[in-house]
Amino acid sequence: MKKAGVTPHIVHVSTAYVAGARKGVVPERSLDHDARWRTELAAARAARESVEWDSRRPAVLRRLLAEARKDHGKSGPQSTSAAAEERRKEWVENQLIEYGRLRAQSVGWPDVYTFTKALGERVAEETLIGVMPLSVVRPAIVESSLKHPYPGWIDGFKMADPLILAYGRGILPEFPGLPDGALDIIPVDIVVNATLAVAAAPPPVDEPAYYHVGSGARNPLTFRGIHESVREYFTEHPMPDGGRGQIKVPEWTFPGARRVERQxxxxxxxxSVAQKLLLSAPATKRTRHWQDDLTRQQDKVDFLRKYADLYGVYTEAEVVYTDNKLLALHRSLPADRVEDHGFDAAVVDWHHYLQEVHYPAVTATMRKATVGRRTSNSALPPLKRSANGGDVVAVFDLEGTIVASNVIETYLLARLCDLPRSGWPGELADLVRKLPRYLAAERRDRGEFLRTFMRRYAGADEAGLARIVHDRLGDALLRRSHPEAIRQVRKHRAAGHRTVLITGTVDVLVQPIAGLFDEVVASRLHVRDGRYSGFLESPPLVGEARAAWLRRYAENAGALLTESYAYGDSYSDRPLLEAVGHPIAVNPDPHLYRHARSRRWPVAQWKAYTLPVGDAFLETVP
Incomplete structure (x- = not known):
């Protein structure tokens, strides 16, 4: 452009909120502050390096690793270490966010966004004043268009839109903000028109121009006014509640930021307390219902926390951004260009714009998405028939998934079958006495529990246990199975899928249902002279070991894990479930249920035949 004899005009787009935390009138001129952008940039980079180093200190890593072990220890060491590293990254991010926020507030800005915008203006001024014309355009809160390219157009959701949607969905019972404070909203096409007009009016090289593009100076919209408007809209046009009727929106009382923060x-x-209690509660239909309710409440609180921190300061603003210079530029337009190319915010009719343009545009996508939406994710996905035999695998856990029993109950069934009734009290008393030890091992590591509990088989006759399973125990175990599970296995086989059973139960106990599967992977007890030693032949497949086994199996069999299925009931099954493209949580424990709902996995509730355990004993022993 210089070679052509043209001096470029630089239009720098900033924000009206670049003025920082203040009250009163803000004129259209250069910012008055002493912040040095080079110093702040160097300090921010140094802070990043410092926080990274701090995140690797033993005290921090020890705490993060302990938290990861508590939540993921049963899944395996790789799951634990991955979770610990994820927590470290989150710790770094949170530390840097806090550093940036406090630094901005300490020099007069509410957040990093406005602070760095102010530094950006200073960079432009230092670089361009005296070199080429500079104009700084400072829009307020940009929202959907008034007219062009059509009413309601906007590229993505902007600041007010998530709040509007959340309010319409009943998520925001209150929000910090001053009822009489101006929420400076401006339609995007007015901002575009203003920016183009500014670009066509370059200032002198040594006198940069500054323009505020907002509505607060001459056509103010209060926070209370927009609340009344949005409440009126959602009262007349309520959001659907996922097939459960319509959502009734709350009425704000504007209690103030401090009270909202306390709430x-x-x-x-x-x-937090309720979540801990539920995660330690038994997995029942009622506790899962409570978990769903708790998750919805947690989503509301998380949303309110996020947006109160992000936008609370903007809804408490007691500031007016004058637009005298912008108005003068608007009035300089030829009369025939004002209708389509004008940018006077005073012409906006807020009732028309909000009720008939903005709210319908913002809510349209959400309304379509919620029409006919199911409130439960219990429906299983339809099975796709395997194009090539064996390229899809369906992997099932046993206890809690296929059958309504566990390792301890199965052992008892087998043991009491082999004992006279006179020996039952002693066996039951010993099991109860050692139960705390078993439960402690289960909480720490599933593999440790299996190794510990399998010692109870020490001395058992291998052939005798096989006879008990064949003659008596097999039918009882089949009666403890979930009919839906058996049908689902058969559906997979009919679809040409390879069916695999992975369990920590002793292999001989699995024989009654082994015929359902193409592959059975179970624990094997060491045998010496025809009797079990109480030790396992190899490490049990639990947690992430199951996922590793499945990946190797799929590689050898030529199966596609992205098209495959996995069924499990425990959070320790998470690595296995995450290894396939179609994970299904079956009768999940509280931790897995929460994880499955967060990932939108199907959740199946399969019931066994209602045969009490005591009746099962009586039917399998003389």
Whole structure:
């Protein structure tokens, strides 16, 4: 452009909120501050390096690793280490966010966004003043278009849109903000028109121009006013509640930021305690219903926390951004260009714009997405027939998934079959006495529990146990199976899928249902002179070891894991479930249920034949 004899005009787009945390009138001129952008940039880079080093200190890593072990220890060491590293990265991010926020607030800006925008203006001024014309355009809160290219157009959701949608969905019972404070909203096409007009009016090289593009100076919209408007809209046009009727929106009382913060902290503490209690509760239909309710409440609190931190300061603003210079530029337009190319915010009729343009545009996609939406994700996905035999695998866990029993119950069935009734009290008393030890091992590691519990088979006759399973125990175990599970296995076989059973149960106990599967992977007890020693022949396949086995099996069999299925009931099955393209949580424990719902996995509730355990004993022993 210089070779052509043209001096470029640089239009720098900033934000009206670049003025920082202040009250009163803000004129259209250069910012008055002493922040040095080079120093702040160097400090931010140094902070990044410092926080990275701090995140690797033993005290931090020890705490993060302990948290990861508590949640993921049963899945295996790789799952634990991956979770610990993810927590470390989150710790770094949170530390840097806090550093940036506090630094911005310490020099007069509410957040990093506005602070760095101010530094950006200073960079432009230092670089361009005296070199080429510079104009700085400072829009306020940009929202959907008033007219062009059509009413309601916007590229993505902007600041107010998530709040509007959340309110319409009943998620925001309150929000920090001053009822009489101006929420400076401006349609995007007015901002575009203003920016183009600014570009066509270059200032002198040594006198940069500054323009505010907002509505607060001459056509103010209060926070209370927009609340009344959005409440009126959602009262007349309520959002669907996923097939459960329509959502009734709350009415705000504007209690103030401090009270909202106290309510928010109280809610976070109560939900944290409730979550811990539910995760340790038995997995029942009622507790899963409570978990769903708790998750919805947690989503509301998380949303309120996020947006209160992000946007609370903008809804508490007591500032007016003057637009005298922008108005003068608008009035300089030829009369025939004002209708389509004007940018006077005073012409906006807020009732028309909000009720008939903006709200319908913002909610349209959400309304389509919620029409006919199921409130439960219990439906299983349809099975696709295997194009090539064996390229799809369906992997099933046993206890809690195929049968309504566990390793301890199966052992008892077998043991009491082999004992006279006079020996039952002693066996049951010994099991009860050692039960705390078994439960402690189960909480730490599934493999440790299996190794510990399998010692009870020490001395058992190998042939005798096989006879008990064949003659008596097999039918009882089949009666403890889930009919839906058996049908699902058969559906997979009919679809040409390879069916695999993976269990920590002793292989001889699995024989009654082994015929359903193409492959059975079970624990094998060491045998010496025809009797079990109580030790395993090889490490049990639990946690992430199951996923590793499946990956190797799929590689050898030529199966596609992305098209394959896995069924499990325990959070320790998570690595196995995540290894396939179609994971299904069956009768999940609280941890797995929460994880499955967060990942939108199907959740199946399969019931066994209602045969009490005591009746099973009586039917299998003389």
């Amino acid at each position: 928010l902290r109280t809610g976070e503490k109560v939900l």
